[in-house]
Amino acid sequence: MVGAACALYAARAGFSVVLVDRGPVAGGTTGSGEGNLLVSDKEPGPELELALLSGRLWSRLAAEPGLGASIEFEAKGGVVVASSGEGLAALGEFAAGQRDAGVDARVVTDAELYELEPHLAPGTPGGVFYPQDCQVMPSLAAAQLVRTARGLGARLLTGRTVTAVLRTTGGEVRGVRTDHGEIHAPYVVNAAGTWGGDVAALAGVRLPVLPRRGFVLVTEPLPRMVRHKVYAADYVADVASGSAALQTSPVVEGTAAGPVLIGASRERVGFDRSFSLPVMRALAAGATRLFPFLAGVSAMRAYVGFRPYMPDHLPAIGADSRVPGLFHACGHEGAGIGLAAGTGHLIAQVMAGGVPDLDLTPFRPDRFADSPAEEAS
């Protein structure tokens, strides 16, 4: 997704772009995650600012002729549900901070909550409504942005693996070598997601991108029963946590196509693809707690993906001071779809030598000392 957005914004900025992937379009994490464009789960800080910028850009993209429908863009809004009165108070506080940062966050009473989501479990004390939360279908979003970029002259090369980053004797980037020949360019953008650390290593630099496994359960198609993205308050804590333990929290949403997605388990178990029944159980249990009617709805399938995460949970965006001509746009963890538009836009701005709309200092790719792995806090 991130590479697609970089290609589109770079093409629009007048660059001649070659987009290379070892697989198909959307064959990486983008094809195995959900497509929420969220502000609700982010605390005030650089990621939230990037999310707000991205949200504006996504809305603009969705307004372009044909694009909104083809990427299944929906400005559906998010609902964060409190599990207790205490929880509600904490949520309210969190929302107040977000409001100061420019988020539209509205605390809702239990009555208002049931109006938003009539099928929620009874006895829920209230929550916060976030009208800015949106959704796209991630694979289609990536594919359609690539198609649009190709319309502007960008070239797409699928099924090619980058095996080396080519440098001049002066150390500047002059392109990449792939298993099907070389591609020459003065700028290389590393948008290899969870594998971004490997691509950085090809250029001789360290970028600590690590996998964080996530499962999503998909139900049979239903008429719209879940209207927003609905999740329990403990989710916010999970996102900011670096703990290696499994943390599941019910994140339930209906999709344009009918199935309900139940998602977002988070585990650090390397690239283990094997299906874990305990994780599915926890997801199912969480979802049926929020929406009891789901108990009778069948799970059709589940998919697994590996979020690209960095030790401080911020992506790497911008020029790498260690290698002139090398840019990074990876490590977006569980928000790479949402943050892609902003990331692509900012990368195009800095590549063109302009001043980015957002201060990129917190996202500096070389912010991690070149020392052995530091662990997440």
Place this chain on the structure above:
Amino acid sequence: MSPAPTLAVVGAGPAGLSAALAAALRGVRVTLLDSAAQAGGQFYRQPAEALGARHPKALHHQWRTWERLRDGLAQQVSAGRVQHMTERHVWFVERVGEVPEGRDPGNPDGRGPGGSDRRHFAVHALPGPEQEDSVAVYADAVVLATGGYEKVLPFPGWTLPGVLTAGGAQAMLKGGLVLPGRTAVVAGAGPLLMPVAVGLAAAGAEVAALVEAAGPSHFAGRSAALAAHPDKLAEGVGYLAQLLRHRVPLAARHTVVEAHGKDSVEAVTIAALDPAGRVRPGTERRIACDTLAVGHGMLPHTDLAEGLGCRVDGVNVAVDAEQRTDVPGVWAAGETIGIGGAALSLAEGHIAGRSAAARLRGAAPDPRTWAAAAKSRTRARKFAAALAAVYVPPAHWAEQLRDDTLVCRCEEVPASAVREAVEELGATDARSVKLLTRAGMGWCQGRMCSAAVAGLAGCEERSARRPFARPVPLGVLARATDEQAPEGGPADDEQNPS
């Protein structure tokens, strides 16, 4: 004495039955689970009359084999060594408990004190897709013998009522639903078409044509491998004789290009194929019919194996010479590891059952003890490979699809959408086509359309990862399941998800 080791066998077709019997006869307590009401699988589930009465000579041998299996099962069940659970849809096989490092989980010497780590697998099953009472059968090892399912290739008109799969036609026969006076065309590629055509004709339908993509030249180079199986050839010759007797015209090297009809099928257009597998222009001809049975062979069921993390090569679960998958404690036999007919499934099941029995007792099995089965396995695999090379769908079948021909019925995805995904959106494999078009995301989870999508996308067929072999209600998934331990002892607690 420690309690007898336990084995769960999923699938009660030829492979599962012979595995269950081979293991039970060697002191293993077996639980045999199948979604059907009766044992027998795809093959022996056919009504007794159809097998016994209609083709007495050619099928006599098979009938005896079935009687032996059926009686053997009854004996083992009454002796309490096999528990046969019918109408159990297994949706997931889970590894539970830790296997001690470096130990074969089938090896009781690897057992912890009190046998606590002995139940390595939980086989989760539902009595039906919408049911709420999933049970878990715990066992030391599992044999996956889930067989295969029919491969479907679309063509214009394939969604019309009256168009069915070869297996569907077989089911119709079984239910006695073929009304004499109906006119059927049987088409596709593969050895199953002949028995289907004969069955339909014998039941009183007029079979207006048997349309087979393979032609005589396909058999030429492989006559040696095929001739090594006089029994099989006799079976084939027997069917041919029956076809002649029922005056079924055989259109070899032909294909169906379209089914016509308003509310249901009224006619089909068939055409000859050129050597490259393209329709020869000008050879089209229309045949009136009200039933079209189409078959393009079978694909293995690999879901349970994949849920366990077993290696899958292409579309087949990978096994070694003992029928072991690469996941310790998991064996696989029969069509789940490759389509090859009942005789092959029997041989593989037998070997799997013996290997499991030996390893569950902590002994390395001696392959010499199953030399006969191994020999018949080798022969049957050669024969299957020769058949697979003969019976291939026309190489360019996808060209027959019009843009509006549906490829995925569940999600109503037309061929044009798949073509667009490949040509314009950067999809290069079945998975990315699925993501970009929704083909294969519906109720059947791509079991129906995966072959078609791969063909249209011009990529190799691979098994799609389906973690659940059956849809499972979230309430069932969320709840700790009831447990059933084959030896009646207390079962392990459900794993805590936290």
